Amino acid sequence: QEGEGLTGAHVFICIISVSVTRDFYKILGVPKSASIRDIKKAYRKLALQLHPDRNKDDPEAQDRFADLGAAYEVLSDEEKRKQYDMYGEEGLKEGHHSSHDDIFSSFFGNFGTFFGGNQRQQDRNVPRGNDIVLDLEVTLEEVYSGNFVEVVRNKPVAKEAPGKRKCNCRQEMRTTQLGPGRFQMTQEVVCDECPNVKLVNEERTLEVEIEQGVRDDMEYPFIGEGEPHIDGEPGDLRFRIKVMKHPVFERRGDDLYTNVTISLVEALVGFEMDIHHLDGHKVHIVRDKITKPGAKVWKKGEGLPNFDNNNIRGSLIVTFDIEFPKEQLDEQQKEGEREKALDGVQGYVQGESERQDVNGSIGQEVLCSIFKHFPVSHLQ
Amino acid sequence: MRYTRFFIRLAVLVCIALKCESGETEFNYVTCGSLVKLLNTRHNVRLHSHDVKYGSGSGQQSVTGVESADDANSYWRVRGKPNEPCQRGAPIKCGQAIRLTHMNTGRNLHTHHFASPLSSNQEVSAFGENGEGDDLDVWTVQCSGTHWERDEAVRFKHKGTDVFLSVTGEQYSHPIRGQREVHGMPSANHHNYWKAMEGVFIKTSVEPRHRDEL
Numbered sequence: 001q002e003g004e005g006l007t008g009a010h011v012f013i014c015i016i017s018v019s020v021t022r023d024f025y026k027i028l029g030v031p032k033s034a035s036i037r038d039i040k041k042a043y044r045k046l047a048l049q050l051h052p053d054r055n056k057d058d059p060e061a062q063d064r065f066a067d068l069g070a071a072y073e074v075l076s077d078e079e080k081r082k083q084y085d086m087y088g089e090e091g092l093k094e095g096h097h098s099s100h101d102d103i104f105s106s107f108f109g110n111f112g113t114f115f116g117g118n119q120r121q122q123d124r125n126v127p128r129g130n131d132i133v134l135d136l137e138v139t140l141e142e143v144y145s146g147n148f149v150e151v152v153r154n155k156p157v158a159k160e161a162p163g164k165r166k167c168n169c170r171q172e173m174r175t176t177q178l179g180p181g182r183f184q185m186t187q188e189v190v191c192d193e194c195p196n197v198k199l200v201n202e203e204r205t206l207e208v209e210i211e212q213g214v215r216d217d218m219e220y221p222f223i224g225e226g227e228p229h230i231d232g233e234p235g236d237l238r239f240r241i242k243v244m245k246h247p248v249f250e251r252r253g254d255d256l257y258t259n260v261t262i263s264l265v266e267a268l269v270g271f272e273m274d275i276h277h278l279d280g281h282k283v284h285i286v287r288d289k290i291t292k293p294g295a296k297v298w299k300k301g302e303g304l305p306n307f308d309n310n311n312i313r314g315s316l317i318v319t320f321d322i323e324f325p326k327e328q329l330d331e332q333q334k335e336g337e338r339e340k341a342l343d344g345v346q347g348y349v350q351g352e353s354e355r356q357d358v359n360g361s362i363g364q365e366v367l368c369s370i371f372k373h374f375p376v377s378h379l380q
Numbered sequence: 381m382r383y384t385r386f387f388i389r390l391a392v393l394v395c396i397a398l399k400c401e402s403g404e405t406e407f408n409y410v411t412c413g414s415l416v417k418l419l420n421t422r423h424n425v426r427l428h429s430h431d432v433k434y435g436s437g438s439g440q441q442s443v444t445g446v447e448s449a450d451d452a453n454s455y456w457r458v459r460g461k462p463n464e465p466c467q468r469g470a471p472i473k474c475g476q477a478i479r480l481t482h483m484n485t486g487r488n489l490h491t492h493h494f495a496s497p498l499s500s501n502q503e504v505s506a507f508g509e510n511g512e513g514d515d516l517d518v519w520t521v522q523c524s525g526t527h528w529e530r531d532e533a534v535r536f537k538h539k540g541t542d543v544f545l546s547v548t549g550e551q552y553s554h555p556i557r558g559q560r561e562v563h564g565m566p567s568a569n570h571h572n573y574w575k576a577m578e579g580v581f582i583k584t585s586v587e588p589r590h591r592d593e594l
Contacts (some may be wrong), residue, residue: 075560100464128451129450129452130451131452132415132452132483133458133483134415134456134483134580136468136582137413137456137465137468138412138468147585149468149469149582149583149585150581150582150583150585151580151581151582151583152407152580152581153576153579153580153581154578154579154580154581155578156449156450156578197450199450201577205583226452227450227451228450229450230450235452237580328539332403357542364450
């Protein structure tokens with residue numbers, strides 16, 4: 001009986017301590033081995049969904065959003081993540097906590113007007129600072145695997161200053177009476193009085209995501225990170241994606257095209273090879289048939305991830321070129337090759353008759369005539 | 381002994397101090413692909429361009445110096461030489477040849493053998509379309525260390541004609557009243573120092589990891 005009581009108490013304590021510590025990995029939905037990039041990607045996706053402004057009917061939205069922010073703050077910092085992995089949430093030292101709004105705005109800009117689409121339209125009369133558009137060059141490797149680019153935004157920010165200044169200056173027509181029945185219309189500049197502002201430079205880091213499958217000219221806006229307007233709102237900072245040409249792969253939609261050169265022998269007898277893909281993994285290609293110049297091999301699922309659904313992938317299309325000898329052979333070389341070819345052919349034909357070839361084996365006479373016209377350097 | 385304990389404590393303090401210093405934005409380089417405003421340190425104006433052509437000389441788009449700090453027409457993009465793109469986020473080395481492309485008009489900072497309108501130095505214009513101009517768009521960054529740092533004043537020396545990007549204070553009147561003339565001068569002096577100010581500075585990235593490394 002005593003034993004039971006003790007177990008019960010232990011279980012009780014266990015439950016309490018577990019419910020106090022938050023599982024940051026679970027909150028972000030990432031495995032313990034997640035890279036910093038995976039963590040950023042998970043935060044960015046969830047932050048949009050869980051933002052309180054977007055879930056006004058949910059009373060727990062604020063807490064869930066705060067949990068998300070705390071999870072990101074710890075797991076994105078190498079030191080804090082180490083401490084958390086070893087000691088849990090209690091093990092974290094009381095350090096500087098970034099506000100959850102700060103974290104959100106480093107991914108999206110100043111969210112004050114982000115979800116307030118209506119607000120923006122109402123305030124159409126509020127003057128707006130210029131937008132900044134930055135062309136961001138990305139590699140095909142980044143389009144395949146995704147990436148995050150950190151940028152430092154240094155911008156002028158309007159701060160209160162002592163005194164007043166002239167604002168909302170405009171031209172107005174004034175009518176003055178010069179005499180009975182004589183009037184004069186003049187144009188005057190009329191200003192209001194506003195609190196004085198000065199421009200102070202401030203800096204912050206922004207996180208730009210290169211999403212998998214992103215296409216040329218897609219834009220990622222950061223609200224309010226553009227140029228300020230003294231009498232109004234700042235403009236936006238927009239990153240415009242520019243996908244660079246790749247030396248090996250050509251992109252067409254979600255499909256990738258590449259060319260591979262094989263030798264004359266490989267074209268006739270077949271071959272096995274690996275193509276190194278954009279993230280380093282190998283695509284294995286096996287051919288045991290004749291490969292004509294310009295022949296294509298389709299590898300489904302080896303293309304780029306689709307932007308709207310990363311689980312769908314395009315195809316990799318490999319086009320084969322055949323490499324012919326660059327210089328003509330002299331008579332002696334030609335004789336030598338014919339000899340070699342005949343020896344090799346016999347072995348090939350023997351092998352051919354042993355194998356079951358659905359397309360039918362090539363007759364010896366045909367092979368001989370082929371080798372007469374196309375000199376072969378090696379035949380094993 | 382007492383001294384060793386003291387030194388250990390001192391070392392710990394130094395370590396903590398250094399860690400405190402390395403805040404989020406310790407990133408101090410001007411990198412390839414960054415957008416930047418350049419301030420002439422002698423005359424306190426920013427390099428600027430706009431859709432206004434010179435009334436003399438080449439008749440190309442004019443480049444000036446402006447006093448305001450919040451004009452989007454003062455943003456220039458740091459790029460590599462023609463046909464030799466630099467790697468995104470790579471810090472620009474001292475002595476490296478670059479192009480400066482005007483963000484809003486897509487024209488490159490350019491100079492050639494024409495006289496500037498106010499001081500008769502060498503005219504500096506904005507030339508090209510969509511970031512592509514010619515070999516006279518190339519400038520060399522001259523600085524004292526190994527890389528172009530944001531808080532350092534640097535010089536821009538033109539590759540083709542060897543002049544330095546400068547301001548000596550002459551002012552335009554209508555329609556660009558108050559803006560200063562920007563020109564090329566053969567001598568290196570305190571009129572040709574420029575400092576990176578506001579902008580969007582791309583940090584050096586790590587390549588996406590390869591699957592076999594994981």
